[in-house]
Amino acid sequence: MMDSIPNLETKIFSARRRSLANIRKNMSNSLKVILLEKGWLLFIVGLLLGRAVILSAISPFAVAFLATIWTVHTRKSMYIILAILLGSFSQSITHSVFIILAILLFLILANLFKNIHNRQIGIPLFVFISTVSSRLFMYSMTGVLSSYEWMLLLVEGILGAVLVLIFMQSIPLLSLGRYKPSLKNEEIVCIIILIASILTGTIGWELYGVGIEQVFSRYFVLLLALVGGAYF
Numbered sequence: 001m002m003d004s005i006p007n008l009e010t011k012i013f014s015a016r017r018r019s020l021a022n023i024r025k026n027m028s029n030s031l032k033v034i035l036l037e038k039g040w041l042l043f044i045v046g047l048l049l050g051r052a053v054i055l056s057a058i059s060p061f062a063v064a065f066l067a068t069i070w071t072v073h074t075r076k077s078m079y080i081i082l083a084i085l086l087g088s089f090s091q092s093i094t095h096s097v098f099i100i101l102a103i104l105l106f107l108i109l110a111n112l113f114k115n116i117h118n119r120q121i122g123i124p125l126f127v128f129i130s131t132v133s134s135r136l137f138m139y140s141m142t143g144v145l146s147s148y149e150w151m152l153l154l155v156e157g158i159l160g161a162v163l164v165l166i167f168m169q170s171i172p173l174l175s176l177g178r179y180k181p182s183l184k185n186e187e188i189v190c191i192i193i194l195i196a197s198i199l200t201g202t203i204g205w206e207l208y209g210v211g212i213e214q215v216f217s218r219y220f221v222l223l224l225a226l227v228g229g230a231y232f
Contacts, residue, residue, distance in 0.1 A: 062088065
């Protein structure tokens with residue numbers, strides 16, 4: 001009788017452990033369906049990149065992300081445009097006008113030259129032209145451009161073109177069919193840049209006086225350190 005008590009406790013513990021494992025598995029499968037298969041992860045990324053601004057004047061992320069989605073997942077383009085516009089309107093009216101102009105110009109160029117053979121050159125070029133042209137229009141509304149503004153719009157265009165190439169490496173990894181447990185070095189770098197760009201969209205959000213971007217940036221640093229492990 002006394003020997004059966006430890007066996008009973010072991011069985012109860014094993015049953016609870018299996019139950020918790022099943023719950024975690026079901027939650028993981030549900031998150032995969034919601035975020036990956038239904039595309040909500042890309043929608044959230046587009047929302048944050050739509051409002052991301054650096055140096056209070058440079059925003060190359062939204063058009064670069066749209067260009068990547070237009071190349072990789074063409075059917076989701078309108079879905080992502082909606083997310084980007086919602087994010088831009090949460091930033092400011094001026095920012096949203098710039099985003100709308102840049103998106104329209106990119107869509108015009110992308111549809112005019114949709115049969116281009118070398119897309120790795122053409123798509124970044126379209127992003128550069130649409131970003132620089134839209135920013136030039138916004139600056140020209142306030143008067144004559146200074147040398148500093150010329151520099152900013154050129155930097156913004158170059159960053160947009162480079163981000164397209166980076167996002168093309170990292171965005172496909174967010175789809176369910178392209179999941180890989182091990183990544184190449186360049187894919188890891190592209191993922192980190194994508195995460196940093198997404199965190200830029202949370203600037204200005206605070207909870208009880210604590211910046212959301214500060215919390216998540218430290219969380220991702222700790223997470224990457226945990227994944228990387230100790231180095232000897």
